[in-house]
Amino acid sequence: MSFRPVTTATINGRRWRIGYGFPGKTKGKVDDGSSDEGLKKIVVLTARCKRSRCLEEVIAHEILHAMAPNLSEDFCTEFGETFDRVLRKMRPADEV
Numbered sequence: 456m457s458f459r460p461v462t463t464a465t466i467n468g469r470r471w472r473i474g475y476g477f478p479g480k481t482k483g484k485v486d487d488g489s490s491d492e493g494l495k496k497i498v499v500l501t502a503r504c505k506r507s508r509c510l511e512e513v514i515a516h517e518i519l520h521a522m523a524p525n526l527s528e529d530f531c532t533e534f535g536e537t538f539d540r541v542l543r544k545m546r547p548a549d550e551v
Contacts, residue, residue: 458496469495471497473497473499474497474499478498497521499513511539516534517531
């Protein structure tokens with residue numbers, strides 16, 4: 456699956472491309488997203504996140520990895536989940 460860029464963001468003073476595609480696998484399981492420091496690219500798995508609530512969680516998780524690559528996977532996961540939960544609670548009921 457090819458990468459389809461959607462937008463860009465400046466992270467740590469560098470321009471990153473963010474879009475949909477196949478982010479890869481970890482321990483045989485397809486990832487929801489990935490960030491590549493060398494390519495300055497964040498990839499979100501199209502099939503799982505394009506139309507679901509997990510988009511905000513995955514984007515927050517991967518941007519955090521891009522900003523601070525030394526942070527643990529568990530820390531980034533907890534941050535992404537918390538960010539998504541708070542956003543859903545803050546939105547009016549008709550937007551959820």
